Amino acid sequence: MELNQSNFSDVFETKTKAVSDKLADYKTRRDELNVKVRGKLDKRNEINSQVKELITEVQKQKSLRNEANGKVAELRKIRLEKTNELKKIRAQLRDSVENKDSDAGKKSGTSSRKIREQMNKLEWRHQTGQIGPKKERDFFATMKRLQAEFNTLKKKEETSSSSVLKEVKQAEKRQQKAHDAVTDASEKSEECHSLMMELSNEVDRLRGLANSEHIGLTSTKGDADDLHNRYIISLRCIHSMQDILKLSGSKKDQVSERIDVTDLMSRLMEGQTLSDEDMMLLQRN
Numbered sequence: 066m067e068l069n070q071s072n073f074s075d076v077f078e079t080k081t082k083a084v085s086d087k088l089a090d091y092k093t094r095r096d097e098l099n100v101k102v103r104g105k106l107d108k109r110n111e112i113n114s115q116v117k118e119l120i121t122e123v124q125k126q127k128s129l130r131n132e133a134n135g136k137v138a139e140l141r142k143i144r145l146e147k148t149n150e151l152k153k154i155r156a157q158l159r160d161s162v163e164n165k166d167s168d169a170g171k172k173s174g175t176s177s178r179k180i181r182e183q184m185n186k187l188e189w190r191h192q193t194g195q196i197g198p199k200k201e202r203d204f205f206a207t208m209k210r211l212q213a214e215f216n217t218l219k220k221k222e223e224t225s226s227s228s229v230l231k232e233v234k235q236a237e238k239r240q241q242k243a244h245d246a247v248t249d250a251s252e253k254s255e256e257c258h259s260l261m262m263e264l265s266n267e268v269d270r271l272r273g274l275a276n277s278e279h280i281g282l283t284s285t286k287g288d289a290d291d292l293h294n295r296y297i298i299s300l301r302c303i304h305s306m307q308d309i310l311k312l313s314g315s316k317k318d319q320v321s322e323r324i325d326v327t328d329l330m331s332r333l334m335e336g337q338t339l340s341d342e343d344m345m346l347l348q349r350n
């Protein structure tokens with residue numbers, strides 16, 4: 066539209082209203098997006114803070130697990146020593162039981178088992194009448210003597226076996242204690258490892274959320290920046306129009322050039338492509 070004194074006010078009122086409407090729209094949409102940007106930024110930073118705390122806890126659990134694993138290795142060595150010690154003492158007990166008769170025989174010429182056999186044989190002969198009344202006194206004296214020898218040898222044998230058996234029981238307690246220590250340390254290691262893996266999985270999940278929030282943040286900020294640029298252009302258009310109105314009625318050449326600039330800005334706001342000559346005109350103003 067060709068601009069002249071008759072339509073000057075109408076043209077500028079129309080353009081000013083159009084630009085003002087766009088200015089308000091750009092500002093509102095920009096501010097809304099900036100609120101979203103701040104929300105996404107806070108959310109991302111909150112998630113990153115959680116990730117940082119979890120990573121610290123993961124490292125702590127890893128250290129505890131490794132410490133427990135080292136303790137397990139040491140305790141297994143101790144358990145092996147106690148197990149071998151127990152095997153050795155059990156072997157001694159077995160040898161003691163198997164050889165107690167021969168060992169006692171070497172010292173006294175007989176054993177409690179052999180004396181018991183003699184006593185049983187004499188008792189059988191007496192019961193079956195093979196020992197006459199004249200020999201009963203000798204029978205009872207012999208049985209009394211054999212019973213005394215049996216009691217003495219039996220006590221020695223039991224004392225010897227009891228001593229070895231006591232050692233076995235003590236060795237069993239030491240071996241069980243070492244085994245329990247290995248079990249406790251292994252359970253502690255497993256607990257730390259399980260917690261470490263659980264926390265690591267949570268770190269991966271939160272990192273994915275943080276990355277998603279960051280992508281959304283970048284996209285929203287880009288949209289907000291674009292609206293802000295449009296808002297600035299609209300604001301400059303308003304200022305140019307105000308300057309043109311101030312110059313109306315005088316300096317016609319300057320007014321004409323300002324009108325051209327305002328028209329160029331309007332075209333730029335509408336998404337039209339400007340020529341190099343148009344861009345130079347904008348730069349001069």
